[in-house]
Amino acid sequence: MHRILQPEGWAKPLGYANGVSATGRTIFVGGQIGWNRHSLFESDDLVAQIRQTLANIAEVLACDGGKPEDVTSMTWYLIDRREFLARSPEVGKVYREVMGRHFPAMAVVQVSALIEERAKVEIQATAVVAA
16 A cells, blocks of 8 residues: 655645655565666667666566556666756656556656666666555
8 A cells, every 4th residue: 555645735746756655565676777678778769768667667566466556666867867857748658658647756866877888767666565
């Protein structure tokens, strides 16, 4: 069970929650990047890599009965925040296609590089599956 934590009087966040309370079994998903199950990049496009990264998270969750709506927290690491912001409508669209209209607590951080040279995004997630 998940409950969104929204302090009274705070502006409603767009695309994320300020906090989430959850009860159940916890799944920790290590940082996923935009390559496929064979560790091959199919695209160097940021939005395509985000779609693949989110699909990878969903696939890891499914290994233990989890679903995208079970995600309680995500941390996104990006190489280029300007591109991310400029393409936010496209990012939102692919997010909703893979994750649905479920918005966990999130942080988005720009980093100077990721370990895999072609990676433009890495996302770490935590999910809580109802017991």
